[in-house]
Amino acid sequence: MPRLDPDRLFPLEARARDLARALYGAVADLPIVSPHGHCDPAWFAGNDRFPDPARLFVTPDHYVFRMLFSQGVPFDALGVPRADGGAVETDGRAIWRVFAANYHLLRATPPAMWIDHALEHVFGWTPPLVAATADACYDHLSDCLAQDGFRPRALFDRFGVETLATTDSALDPLEAHAAIRASDWGGHVIPTYRPDAVVDPDHEGFARNVDALGAMTGEDVSSWRSYLAAHRARRAEFVAMGARASDHGHPTARTEDLPEAEAAALYDRVRAGQASAKEAETFRGQMLTEMARMSLEDGLVMQIHAGAARNHSAAMLASHGRDMGFDIPTRTDYVTALRPLLSAHGTDPRLRVIVFTLDETAYSRELAPLAGVYPALLLGPAWWFFDSPEGMRRYREAVTETAGFYNTAGFNDDTRAFCSIPARHDVARRVDCAYLATLVATGRLAEADAHEVAQDLAYNLAKRAYRLDRA
Template structure:
């Protein structure tokens, strides 16, 4: 197994200057102690702990990288298509500053960053910018907006450590950076599979619709990659019966499962059939992004009645909410049968701006966290399956108040539940520090999942894991300095958090 190399193919010379491309004498590089504690007592300890994890293989079990990227293994497109347009972290910040005098010049909305309108978008929808160099210039001119954000850390890590970028992004350096990246992207060592090897990825899980034919995973398996890139079963659109596209989604499910979905029983049978195909393709988990964590089951008769009403297009909002909670319980029951880990990450109101969603689609940066309750919401599933030897559940949250009050105590007593890593709005340096401080008292380290990156941006995966390893090293260094842990225990814990716990949290389902 190759391990992640933290240096680019062209070694940089250490420099902190913001260099003009016409006068540069040394390329851009990053400080080796970034994100480690500044305290002079803690920093040497943190360095030693981090050194034990820095080059460990990456286990990336919860993400959204498109599997076709690896099945096709074609060169990446232009820098804007790789770094800017698909990354809602970048898009949202640039759009948020579009009217500021110190913001992002030339950006009025998502379309100016290359986001395409949907087919049939409302009349008057602005067309997407089609010039990738212009999109890149807008991003570089807004680089200062990302100061202090994790997006800055991830992006500069990818630019410097992966692509050997010679200068920081800015309006003045945009074209030089663009040309540098175009040159790198044309080289075979920067194709997806080559970078997969270079990043030290041991295992990567994609996230796939429940009705996916898994053809790209089959192509990868034929190439010998079947145990390195595995699918994850994502049935969300099928469990929310008031979605406008629900009937079409169910028709696709039936076609993929080889059955007609005409009632509640055939609906469950089709889901079970597809889960079995995912397991056969190497899947280890399911993924659920419901608004709430409610897992209250219904009587079978009530569930069947709601499903019948949904098939006729007559379901109410209240019935739909009850049915989605019921189906989370059913997904848990199926996980107890087939061994797929149930991942739940509720509490995000998707597509807060309906106009943007109607014109440009979901996942454009307009998803906003809200308060989430877990104690009563998860009680039905945990009472039924919390001690079941074949069931494993990982709960994530973007409501950090719940770490110490609800989720850590739950994970600290139910054997089936693990507390997921800080996710989305919380996978920041301070967010991860707060997580360790809030959760460890009740859950310890070993009732957590270890780090998962939850990213669509392939080139940010090593950056995200590196940041988590640095933050954990700092937290553990403090425990050593305060004589709560010995150094050898801190090193062992760091290795477990970075590598062993993610593998243990997502075991291969046992043969049935």
């Protein structure tokens, strides 16, 4: 018996619920455009079977393991890799048993909704996931994963994914993407240029990384101009592999527009490891503006993911490395921070900057008014801590009256957990249809317009925002 309510996330009021059903019915099966995420391109290059259920659902998903860790379940018991080389559990069944016994800790959270969706709709498993069913569920999923129909490429096609963008370091050789392009598979998987390791002076090994960038591109990188040339060369390689965007995970949204001589002198101090914390922040801000200038040249869409106090636990950073669920939202200033970049290029229609935030208070106060006037600026969807039904609804309520629908970038799933992609898009489509139905029911939007907007939010806006409609 199915566990998921077919009317989940729809309004309670009868007329609005009927409208939401109709709107959702028209968009539920649209292709999935996933223009920003963290899936591993090697999955699709090799098309090897996923090793076991634990490594598909648990160990790659910080939404899952951070919640369990908060309740005393150690990362090591969940098989989460350690950066320091320490031992972790490697038995998938043992990991799954711990996960199942603690699955109740995820009740009413987005990860539970995504996992329930994947278990039922992808794998046909409908019993509750608890300690008593752990082994049966593991065996059922393992039997599925042994079939060719559950290999990465087959699932990609089954999910209806039209485009999937990965996020790749500026130092990535892009071998997996090259293998995908050389194969006879027609799936559209493209890279995204993520230069944090070579633009953030606080990133471990920054100077060594910059040297590696120079070696990869044949640029000296001893001077400011050659350093920028190295970025241009690497970006060109990404574009040749189909990239449509760059991605910037800076601690703040600060931008700068320094005179060239001043920027060059700052680069010299940064490269020599002599920059202060204030100068490091200035350099990151300058590089955002430089990346905007490069986008004017090569057409890559800029994504700015600001407002996270990343790797909040120094101990966990040392033991397990980055992206372990210890990135915490902070208050973020966008009006002042983005002004240098927007003053320089914000009215240029060739530039496209998509801004994401972890600071909900900035939506209506700052971001919607900025996106509502600057042609270059679009609002990214509710992200990370707010890509939940409530967060998505609050996002629409906060930004629509000022920025409208068409200064937003549709939806992207931002996931490392491959099987959550259709679940996340399904949640977004349901929430948006519920919001549109409420607008219709309260006389603020015509029903015909709501159907058009639903199509745009589910599919068209993401293609347009990331220039995939020009492919």
